[in-house]
Amino acid sequence: MDVISVLLVALVLAFSVLWMVCSFLMRYYWVASALRPVMEKQGIRGSPNPPNPIFDVFYGKPDMKEISHDILPHVLPWAAQHIKFYGNVHLNWWLREPRIVISEPKIIWDLLMKKHKDFVKSHFIKVFSDDIFHKGLFHANGEDWARQRQIVAPRYYIDEVKAMVGAVNNATSQVMAKWEAFVKDSGDVERELDVQVEFMNLNVDVVARTTLGLIPFGINVERWKVRKQFNDLVHVREDVIVAELKTLYATGFISLAPLLSFTMLMLALYPDWQEKARQEVDQVLDGEVVSPKDVSKLTTIEMILRETLRLYPTMPLIARVCIKDTMLGDVFIPKGLGVSVNVVALHHDRDLWGDDVNEFNPSRFKNGTATAAKHPMAFMPFAYGVRTCIGRAFSEMQCKIIIANILQRFEVKLSPNYRHHPVITGPLIPKHGMPVILKPRRNF
Numbered sequence: 001m002d003v004i005s006v007l008l009v010a011l012v013l014a015f016s017v018l019w020m021v022c023s024f025l026m027r028y029y030w031v032a033s034a035l036r037p038v039m040e041k042q043g044i045r046g047s048p049n050p051p052n053p054i055f056d057v058f059y060g061k062p063d064m065k066e067i068s069h070d071i072l073p074h075v076l077p078w079a080a081q082h083i084k085f086y087g088n089v090h091l092n093w094w095l096r097e098p099r100i101v102i103s104e105p106k107i108i109w110d111l112l113m114k115k116h117k118d119f120v121k122s123h124f125i126k127v128f129s130d131d132i133f134h135k136g137l138f139h140a141n142g143e144d145w146a147r148q149r150q151i152v153a154p155r156y157y158i159d160e161v162k163a164m165v166g167a168v169n170n171a172t173s174q175v176m177a178k179w180e181a182f183v184k185d186s187g188d189v190e191r192e193l194d195v196q197v198e199f200m201n202l203n204v205d206v207v208a209r210t211t212l213g214l215i216p217f218g219i220n221v222e223r224w225k226v227r228k229q230f231n232d233l234v235h236v237r238e239d240v241i242v243a244e245l246k247t248l249y250a251t252g253f254i255s256l257a258p259l260l261s262f263t264m265l266m267l268a269l270y271p272d273w274q275e276k277a278r279q280e281v282d283q284v285l286d287g288e289v290v291s292p293k294d295v296s297k298l299t300t301i302e303m304i305l306r307e308t309l310r311l312y313p314t315m316p317l318i319a320r321v322c323i324k325d326t327m328l329g330d331v332f333i334p335k336g337l338g339v340s341v342n343v344v345a346l347h348h349d350r351d352l353w354g355d356d357v358n359e360f361n362p363s364r365f366k367n368g369t370a371t372a373a374k375h376p377m378a379f380m381p382f383a384y385g386v387r388t389c390i391g392r393a394f395s396e397m398q399c400k401i402i403i404a405n406i407l408q409r410f411e412v413k414l415s416p417n418y419r420h421h422p423v424i425t426g427p428l429i430p431k432h433g434m435p436v437i438l439k440p441r442r443n444f
């Protein structure tokens, strides 16, 4: 390498380092001398020091001492403290980035419904998932998002979802037969199994059977030809189609396995609810597989799933970043500030849910979700507004079918090896899996 090349490389390196240092200082300067006073003047206060979420998440934390559903102090200890000291709207940090964290329904309404145009998806979530979701709908913004949503969302409308019941039944039946053989092989009447791993595999299978209908091959081409959306799709670049499939695969198996796992925990912990749900399954299905018309009749399972999602929301934080100076309620939000909805805190707020907030009580959903708490937006596992989850109906249908199949064939007990340690790794998951004891029902 000649001298000029060496000098050029050194110059580029020096500029890169300078740029990194400057942007770091800028961020700090902005936070320390500009942003904090703006927020504090409005009465919004928060932690003076950034916590270390990476450390909290991955290392060194002991399991919960007992199986309690009061999980906020365990999964987000800083949030539990901040709510106590600063209230339901406070400042916090994501690494070095300041964020306003909210668990106040009226302000969440403004963020997700009234003022949604002033916010975009935050790169906060991309830290966790960019390599998985790539450029798909989950991360997209602006026109790119609108175009993708228009193409993908109709695939999950209720009639389309009903048409997927058979595929879910087939995949689930195979797994049930495998579980029965697994217990039989032990020569015992019951056997322990980590169902979390099983649910992940099952969901990959279900998503493959249902989602591959999106790929424009063979018969799908014929279907798509008669739809206007196909015209949109052929204009979408190949990498965007791949990104969409990755998104649907990832959301399918990342989000459903934890919900199903925690539901198994609830069934094991509350045998009275397990029995109630089983009686409903036996009555509605009468030994047959679930048909599309049966799905809406499984109301006890529906309540159990909702109460599980309340206590253990799969998506514990919803993150946005402000792109235009705006107001959320009475709070001025400057452009560039991150905003997070703390769904765990919202779902565990005593003022909204009452004194039994940390108890498992599916009956609170007997008249639906809107009246279960003191505010209709107190329950939001699938978010609200234009970016609400497109997979909601699909997830509810799939989970009902899987749980109905399990109850039809097995009794579920808690394993002595279960260790209670919900943890946020992006989704909220049981850190040590979900070992339960399965006992096939003899009379089935």
Ligand code: HEM
Pocket: 137, 138, 139, 149, 156, 247, 248, 251, 252, 255, 256, 259, 313, 314, 315, 318, 319, 380, 381, 382, 383, 386, 387, 388, 389, 390, 391, 392, 394, 395
């Ligand atoms: C227990 C199951 C599930 C839960 C709790 C859940 C929850 C959520 C939440 C809270 C959001 C909003 C995120 C945000 O605004 O930042 C979301 C978005 C999304 N979900 Fe789900 N989800 C589930 C299952 C699924 C499934 C099975 C699919 C695939 C079909 C799916 C596909 C998506 C997509 C594509 C988005 C982005 C939508 C957009 O931004 O327009 N989800 N989900």
